[in-house]
Amino acid sequence: MHRLRKAGKRPLAEPADGAGATRVASLAELPDHQQSTRGGADAPNDPAGASIRTRRVLVDPERLLANRIVAMAAHDPAAMAYKVLRTHVLQRMRANGWKTLAITSPTQGNGKTVTAINLAITLARDVKYTALLVDLDLRRPAVASHFFDHPVPGLSDYITDDVPIEELLVNPGIDRLMLLPGNHSFTHSSETLCSPKMIELVNEIKGRYSDRFVLFDLPPVLGGDDVMAFSPYVDALLLVVEEGKTSKDELSQAYEQLDKAKILGTVLNKAEEASTGAGYY
Numbered sequence: 001m002h003r004l005r006k007a008g009k010r011p012l013a014e015p016a017d018g019a020g021a022t023r024v025a026s027l028a029e030l031p032d033h034q035q036s037t038r039g040g041a042d043a044p045n046d047p048a049g050a051s052i053r054t055r056r057v058l059v060d061p062e063r064l065l066a067n068r069i070v071a072m073a074a075h076d077p078a079a080m081a082y083k084v085l086r087t088h089v090l091q092r093m094r095a096n097g098w099k100t101l102a103i104t105s106p107t108q109g110n111g112k113t114v115t116a117i118n119l120a121i122t123l124a125r126d127v128k129y130t131a132l133l134v135d136l137d138l139r140r141p142a143v144a145s146h147f148f149d150h151p152v153p154g155l156s157d158y159i160t161d162d163v164p165i166e167e168l169l170v171n172p173g174i175d176r177l178m179l180l181p182g183n184h185s186f187t188h189s190s191e192t193l194c195s196p197k198m199i200e201l202v203n204e205i206k207g208r209y210s211d212r213f214v215l216f217d218l219p220p221v222l223g224g225d226d227v228m229a230f231s232p233y234v235d236a237l238l239l240v241v242e243e244g245k246t247s248k249d250e251l252s253q254a255y256e257q258l259d260k261a262k263i264l265g266t267v268l269n270k271a272e273e274a275s276t277g278a279g280y281y
Helices: 047-051 061-066 077-096 112-124 143-147 155-161 189-193 196-207 226-233 248-257
Strands: 036-038 053-056 100-104 130-135 177-180 212-217 236-242 263-269
Touching: 061 143, 077 112, 077 236, 077 263, 100 112, 100 226, 112 130, 112 143, 112 177, 112 212, 112 236, 130 143, 143 177, 155 196, 189 226, 236 248
Parallel strands: 100 212, 100 236, 130 177, 130 212, 236 263
Antiparallel strands: 036 053
């Protein structure tokens, strides 16, 4: 098993866990805030994308930092760790011709959403690619709240009200990055994930752009069958575990429920402060 030993020197917890804000030395680059843009991150290589107008929503950089979204921070050690994670992921994905990656964890609160967001940002910062992050944690969607302090349209509008996906995609002011937020929870989440309408959506966003990586933020593995039900529709899985919290039994149970051939690696989150860098073994 390939395992990413350290995802970052600093704790990377989801806000629901009560973690404080990450402090950074400086921000060399901040998002280019505009209300809307033609083409942008959603503009494909083919001419058909030239007329697409993508929503671009203002994002407060301080909100990102407070929610541990540090991939834009120039001198933060965790930002460098996410770049290392990106390199490992890209090497494996390109070697296998993969385009879709699901991020999950054994249990709630291991930092999977923060990892998914930071990884999506670092992928988008590679000028050769675009990245789309889809919030498929239909139990507790959280991607949007890391970026915005107000409700935004999202996946439930597509599922329940047939709102076209192009009206729901958001560019958060970061070039080549698109978000498809989740905005409401679903009681029958695994059934919704595998519904014909959802599979049609997944197939459409997977095949539309040749230079795009699609990341899915999924619910935790244990406590439900969402990940097991949806995993056939993705190329690979990334498992986020928390040092000092995730037990060996929980990790073992999670692996038992997953297709081991699809597990790209394991991210060890909240690594010891003395640790530096990241690596596979």
